[in-house]
Amino acid sequence: MTPPGPLGYNHCSARPTPVPLGAEPIEDPGGADAMSSYLDQVVDAIAAVVELPREEIMEAVQPPPSPDMGDYGFPCFQLAKALRRSPAQIASELASQVQVRPPIREARGVGPYLNFFVDRPRFIAEVLGRVHSLGTQFGASDEGAGKTVVIDYSSPNIAKPFGIGHLRSTVIGHSLYQLFRFLGYRVVRVNHLGDWGTQFGKLITAVKHWGGGMDLASATVEDQYRLYVRFHKEAEADPSLEDEARAWHRRVEEHDPEARALWQMFRDASLADFRRMYDLLGVDFDSWAGESFYEDLLDDAVRLAFETGVAREDQGVILVDLSEYDLPPCLLRKSDGATLYATRDLAALLYRYRTYQFHRVIYVVGAPQNLHFQQLFAMVRKMGFDWADRCVHVNFGHIRGMKSREGSLVLLEDVLGRSMQLVRDIIRERQLDVDNVDEVARQVGVGAIVFADLSRRRIKDIEFNWDEILNFEGETGPYVQYTHARLCSLLRKYGEPVDPSADVSLLGEPEEWQLARTLEAFPSAVCRAAEQYEPSIVSSHLLEMAAASNQFYQRHRVIDPANPALTRARVLLVDATRRVIANALGLLNMAAPERM
């Protein structure tokens, strides 16, 4: 389906009023594009000499491939066609015509491009001043004030243990929570637990058949999982087991005491296990209203579907015809009277709108359920609710190489455990100066797994690979965290307070300029990430900042007793970098340890 448009942001395209010359540290509580005034000035300069709408110029201006070619570039191909002269000729003519005034320092024709150089010291001063004054709020905004976003994520089927496959929804959803909160939205985190349905009937059937000697009260999730796998194995030979499972599920729905007690037991055991994993991940929810929560609302939902004239009875089932949306019909009640996944999701969606009056509801659920959500949203639209277009399915590719029904599930607990152990090993082998080893092992070990997941665009499938996920070098979570820790170490060594009034015009090295530019671009990366519901935009920007930081660090000495002024300026840059990296890590729900 076509996702609804962005949340009506004006954040990313907003043009704050240009900063007057000599302005003091910029006050912008919104924290929007700090330097868009530079782009504005460039566009103004072009607009004054070219017969093109401002918006078109804005669209066309882009950064040149190399910093020594300029800071902003305007391609002249289009003009060449209209003016019947070569683009290169036009570019150099325009270069001599445009008004060059601060903060633009120079305009130059570079081949077919009209390139601009800005006042870099001033640019750097503004970025660093802004980061210093806004701190953890650099990149944040209040565009979401008064708006509520409901995010449904993680939402595991708790008849199975927490597998690595569940991780994607959990970390993408939690990152979106951080992003939207950062942009000022009120965010309601909902874990729509899959604690209902035939899968529990299967577990009950399995325990009835093969769980004779099992101590049900102390059964672990692993025991449950063995039952689950065994059920699917046996059901291949004996399909009547499936009927039995459906019957047990119906008895749960009908409040049969025995069925209910068994269901409750399985649910409690699973939930305890899941909570342990959430604690490890640092993930929490505002609502744990799972499918069972909507039990009493199912009849109402089906009734409403009837009353609005969208549902009808057909051959013993209740369904909603969606042919007008080119979608297959959606079943709300089976012929045995039991409800389905779609029924519960419909009830949940209606409940959520009533309860939260959301500006947007986001479902972070795998791409295999694309059709399901198209049907769900089409159903509420057909029921006449105009908020149907505020519902978004944020889908993602699945993790391949595991089949939970066959028992080849990779458990999240094992992955996190091995990752954390690896961190401990590294700390011991390298004799690193870390006193809280367990805490750092958790931060870095978990961070590695989380980052691996969030650093790819969410739609892509992931092939699970131990070697790859346990590699901490290159474009990885530990790499970024290490960069941060090393900057912190540098500041510790410096030992004095950071001086926000340091003379940053001394920062003339290419690596310093490059680093400042990546810091400046952070707020707009945050915007794009939220607009596209795509945390990987934050992670790839984070990698850029880390790379720029490491290149700077490698080539230039920061603390130089012989040059205190330069030291102060570089310390300010280092401090700003460490702050922005920490902000970005926070948006990915990763810790920023100061030593590791």
Place this chain on the structure above:
RNA sequence: GCGGCUGUAGCUCAGUGGAUAGAGCAGCAGACUUCGGAUCUGCGGGUCGGGAGUUCGAAUCUUCCCAGCCGCACCA
């Protein structure tokens, strides 16, 4: 069969219609006798799945193929 997603270096992936398609991993060769080597530098490696079209300009947009994955009413 119908629909959707994906296809870029050996592998994993970036890539606003614009300048010489970039990173990391793996491989090889290197780095400051002082700020942390989980770092940095260099080298090799590309029919951007294929064809056609639109455009001054296409990895990017349109269309037709091909391949892989996913989905298509009594599972979730």
